[in-house]
Amino acid sequence: MGKTARKPEQPVEEFLPLTPAMFHILLALADRERHGYHIMQEVQERTEGKVRLGPGTLYGSIKRMLGAGWIEETEERPDPDMDDERRRYYRLTDFGYRIASAEADRLDRLVKSARVKKLLSKTQVSR
Amino acid sequence: MIASQTGQPPLATLNWATQVYCLLLRGYPSAFRAEYGTQMAQLFRDCYGAEMKRGGRQRLALFWFRTLIDFIRTVPQEHLDNLGKENSRMKNSARDAVALFGCLGIIAVAFFLLRYGLKHETSAILMFGNVLDALVVTGLLGNLIVFLLVKTTRLDPVRVALWTFLILNGLPAIVLALVGSRIDPQFRTTATLVGYAASFLFWFGLHWVWSQTKGRVQPAS
Numbered sequence: 001m002g003k004t005a006r007k008p009e010q011p012v013e014e015f016l017p018l019t020p021a022m023f024h025i026l027l028a029l030a031d032r033e034r035h036g037y038h039i040m041q042e043v044q045e046r047t048e049g050k051v052r053l054g055p056g057t058l059y060g061s062i063k064r065m066l067g068a069g070w071i072e073e074t075e076e077r078p079d080p081d082m083d084d085e086r087r088r089y090y091r092l093t094d095f096g097y098r099i100a101s102a103e104a105d106r107l108d109r110l111v112k113s114a115r116v117k118k119l120l121s122k123t124q125v126s127r
Numbered sequence: 128m129i130a131s132q133t134g135q136p137p138l139a140t141l142n143w144a145t146q147v148y149c150l151l152l153r154g155y156p157s158a159f160r161a162e163y164g165t166q167m168a169q170l171f172r173d174c175y176g177a178e179m180k181r182g183g184r185q186r187l188a189l190f191w192f193r194t195l196i197d198f199i200r201t202v203p204q205e206h207l208d209n210l211g212k213e214n215s216r217m218k219n220s221a222r223d224a225v226a227l228f229g230c231l232g233i234i235a236v237a238f239f240l241l242r243y244g245l246k247h248e249t250s251a252i253l254m255f256g257n258v259l260d261a262l263v264v265t266g267l268l269g270n271l272i273v274f275l276l277v278k279t280t281r282l283d284p285v286r287v288a289l290w291t292f293l294i295l296n297g298l299p300a301i302v303l304a305l306v307g308s309r310i311d312p313q314f315r316t317t318a319t320l321v322g323y324a325a326s327f328l329f330w331f332g333l334h335w336v337w338s339q340t341k342g343r344v345q346p347a348s
Contacts, residue, residue, distance in 0.1 A: 037170050037189070040170065053175075054196070054200075055197065056197045056200070056201030060205060062163070063162070088166060
């Protein structure tokens with residue numbers, strides 16, 4: 001394991017809402033560890049090219065999330081033979097996973113409210 | 128088409144673009160650059176290479192535009208972040224200085240009052256004289272010990288202050304209570320004990336309040 005920040009003990013709700021960039025990064029790391037370029041590609045593919053994280057946004061967010069203990073650097077490399085050794089891999093910590101889940105729940109509740117107010121169906125109809 | 132016949136982006140163009148981006152990176156704070164500069168340059172190179180493979184000057188121009196927007200948006204953010212850390216460091220130093228000068232100020236006032244009392248032969252009002260004696264002596268010695276221990280070890284400042292002032296006030300109080308009246312028939316045991324108790328409460332209280340204030344303002348980094 002690489003550099004790991006302290007484990008925060010505050011309730012996860014205090015950190016919500018997350019910035020879109022942070023949530024996208026946490027989502028990208030939810031299923032496996034990835035390096036910067038992988039995170040960027042995953043976000044781009046998942047959002048059909050609508051969200052493109054620049055290097056400054058990506059690494060600025062990574063810096064903050066490492067400092068807050070939401071993600072950690074890992075020295076385990078999925079495929080060392082195929083990989084550039086200079087790349088740094090990141091993965092979610094338990095706390096980061098809880099934050100990502102809480103944010104997903106918050107967004108889910110928001111979408112449910114929008115559905116109740118017929119906002120969602122209107123959008124779908126117009127499409 | 129910018130991509131070469133083999134499907135690989137021309138290395139010279141890729142290197143040139145990466146060098147330009149490395150120049151841009153100098154806009155970020157040095158600490159951030161040292162930590163993430165290489166990764167950012169690598170990321171830029173990967174993305175630029177991918178855009179070159181897809182081909183089209185328009186695509187590359189758009190990529191440069193997006194990179195510049197990202198640069199303009201994140202550079203001030205990182206500098207502000209850096210400034211925040213510097214400020215908290217400065218605030219901690221400023222608080223240390225205020226504490227030091229505050230203690231020196233209190234000791235100076237106590238000395239002045241003591242000197243005035245001696246010069247004008249003012250009899251102690253209630254136990255004021257005894258309290259002042261204890262405050263000055265234990266304040267001078269105790270604060271020096273606490274300051275040195277806190278700065279040179281990793282001991283908890285409040286615990287250091289508690290034990291230092293407890294020993295410095297407790298020992299003379301016990302010794303004087305036991306032998307004071309034998310040496311000086313006019314020795315006032317109660318006043319002396321109250322003086323040292325007040326001195327302990329004052330100096331330890333000051334350190335405790337100080338630690339509470341420090342704990343609230345320190346950054347949660």
